[in-house]
Amino acid sequence: MQNNRRNRIAWLTGCVLGVCLVSSAAMAADDTSAPAFSNKLLLTGGVSQVEGSAGGGLTPWAVIGGYGTGDEIGANAFVTHINLPDYHVNEVGAMVGLYNRVEVSFAQQRFDTEQVGAALGLGRGFTFRQNIIGVKVRLFGDVVLDQDSWMPQVSIGAQHKKNNQAAVLAFVGAKSDEGTDYYVNATKLFLGQSLLVNATLRMTKANQIGILGFGGDRNNAYKPEFEGSVAYLLSRNWAVGAEYRQKPNNLGIAKEDDWYDAFVAWAPTKHVSLTLAYADLGNIVIKDKQRGLYASVQVGF
Amino acid sequence: MHTCLPRTALLAIALLFTQGAIAQDAASMSPESAAMAASAPRDPALKPVFDQFGGKPGLVALMNDFMANLMADARTRPYFAAADREHIKAELVDQFCVILDGPCTYTGKDMEKVHRNLGINRAAFNALVEDLQTAMDKNKVPFRAQNKLLAKLAPMHPAVITR
Numbered sequence: 180m181q182n183n184r185r186n187r188i189a190w191l192t193g194c195v196l197g198v199c200l201v202s203s204a205a206m207a208a209d210d211t212s213a214p215a216f217s218n219k220l221l222l223t224g225g226v227s228q229v230e231g232s233a234g235g236g237l238t239p240w241a242v243i244g245g246y247g248t249g250d251e252i253g254a255n256a257f258v259t260h261i262n263l264p265d266y267h268v269n270e271v272g273a274m275v276g277l278y279n280r281v282e283v284s285f286a287q288q289r290f291d292t293e294q295v296g297a298a299l300g301l302g303r304g305f306t307f308r309q310n311i312i313g314v315k316v317r318l319f320g321d322v323v324l325d326q327d328s329w330m331p332q333v334s335i336g337a338q339h340k341k342n343n344q345a346a347v348l349a350f351v352g353a354k355s356d357e358g359t360d361y362y363v364n365a366t367k368l369f370l371g372q373s374l375l376v377n378a379t380l381r382m383t384k385a386n387q388i389g390i391l392g393f394g395g396d397r398n399n400a401y402k403p404e405f406e407g408s409v410a411y412l413l414s415r416n417w418a419v420g421a422e423y424r425q426k427p428n429n430l431g432i433a434k435e436d437d438w439y440d441a442f443v444a445w446a447p448t449k450h451v452s453l454t455l456a457y458a459d460l461g462n463i464v465i466k467d468k469q470r471g472l473y474a475s476v477q478v479g480f
Numbered sequence: 481m482h483t484c485l486p487r488t489a490l491l492a493i494a495l496l497f498t499q500g501a502i503a504q505d506a507a508s509m510s511p512e513s514a515a516m517a518a519s520a521p522r523d524p525a526l527k528p529v530f531d532q533f534g535g536k537p538g539l540v541a542l543m544n545d546f547m548a549n550l551m552a553d554a555r556t557r558p559y560f561a562a563a564d565r566e567h568i569k570a571e572l573v574d575q576f577c578v579i580l581d582g583p584c585t586y587t588g589k590d591m592e593k594v595h596r597n598l599g600i601n602r603a604a605f606n607a608l609v610e611d612l613q614t615a616m617d618k619n620k621v622p623f624r625a626q627n628k629l630l631a632k633l634a635p636m637h638p639a640v641i642t643r
Contacts, residue, residue: 219606220606220609220610221610248601248602248603248606249601249602250601250602250603251603279602323634324634324635324637325634326630326631326632326634326635327634327635369631370627370628370630370631370634371627371628371631371632372627373623373624373627412623412627413623414623415613415617415623
């Protein structure tokens with residue numbers, strides 16, 4: 180009960196933060212004389228990935244979210260929906276990018292088990308909620324300007340996750356209802372080829388990114404997992420790409436698959452972007468072949 | 481298989497770190513690299529891109545629109561309002577022409593010297609890039625050709641961004 184209330188407060192906080200960002204973004208859009216925001220180049224800040232950090236859809240990139248440059252602050256809010264054959268996910272979140280150096284993000288995922296919940300005796304529409312607080316720090320490199328060297332932009336980050344269904348998670352064999360992922364990533368824009376490439380190495384114990392808790396009966400140690408993205412820029416406003424995310428396999432009760440997606444991102448202005456993806460999330464608990472549409476809207480400055 | 485991939489990735493990332501350190505060392509010897517950036521390098525591979533820009537007449541038309549955008553943009557106007565804009569346009573035509581392997585020579589001043597006292601920050605620099613992109617769009621330069629030119633201009637940023 181207590182936990183539920185805390186989650187609701189977190190959800191509300193996310194929504195309020197989101198609305199604030201939308202309105203301030205709208206203000207920033209009107210005020211052309213304010214040079215303090217929005218001076219990064221279009222789409223070079225990425226979009227909001229599934230855990231709320233700036234990146235592609237599945238993986239964080241080394242970019243700092245928002246359109247702020249070295250003397251500026253940027254911010255984004257997003258709403259994401261993933262529609263799978265047997266489940267759906269609703270998500271909201273927000274991030275602030277400080278001086279193109281530090282990114283702080285918050286996201287809440289609601290994973291709805293639909294009929295699977297009933298089949299497992301949890302009740303139809305049983306929902307896991309997970310709150311994620313993320314921090315990312317850019318170490319060196321400039322994703323756009325370093326065009327005469329191989330040096331990518333490199334960042335390190337952490338995502339602390341807390342799931343609200345401790346009892347169910349313990350029942351399926353997870354060792355904890357909270358955990359922290361640590362990652363290092365390198366992102367390089369090959370401007371002459373209009374190609375962006377990202378590689379992320381993540382240390383994690385999360386089962387299904389934390390929706391099924393952390394650690395398990397098969398393994399309870401941190402494991403390094405590789406994540407990669409490739410994006411091709413079609414124009415200043417359009418990008419298409421594909422992603423891969425390797426995942427651990429800690430739980431004896433259910434196999435966990437690596438994730439893939441193919442996406443198209445559209446940013447008509449710096450204040451809004453829309454990402455559509457076809458995602459293959461493989462097996463999730465008793466249901467195989469969870470493939471479906473991933474849609475995300477981001478607003479910010 | 482499952483553990484093999486991360487190890488490769490780890491190696492790759494370790495490699496990137498060392499490269500980063502080397503590149504930063506190189507950056508600390510910056511007067512030389514800035515001087516090199518001053519003389520825009522000719523790239524024969526970009527000759528087809530020169531044609532996509534419409535040759536020298538295309539560059540002249542582009543620079544007219546570019547300068548108009550810079551003067552209409554509150555973020556960039558202060559840097560050009562008091563300058564000899566016709567001269568800057570002519571120098572930019574020559575510079576872009578040389579980079580794209582056109583039949584021109586750049587006789588303009590050293591980029592680092594020209595920008596030293598202007599106090600240009602990253603925000604103003606990015607604003608200029610946006611104004612150039614808008615001008616290239618208006619002149620129907622294909623997006624990939626635009627990026628090929630921008631990729632050659634980007635390394636000059638240490639000479640231009642001084643704060």
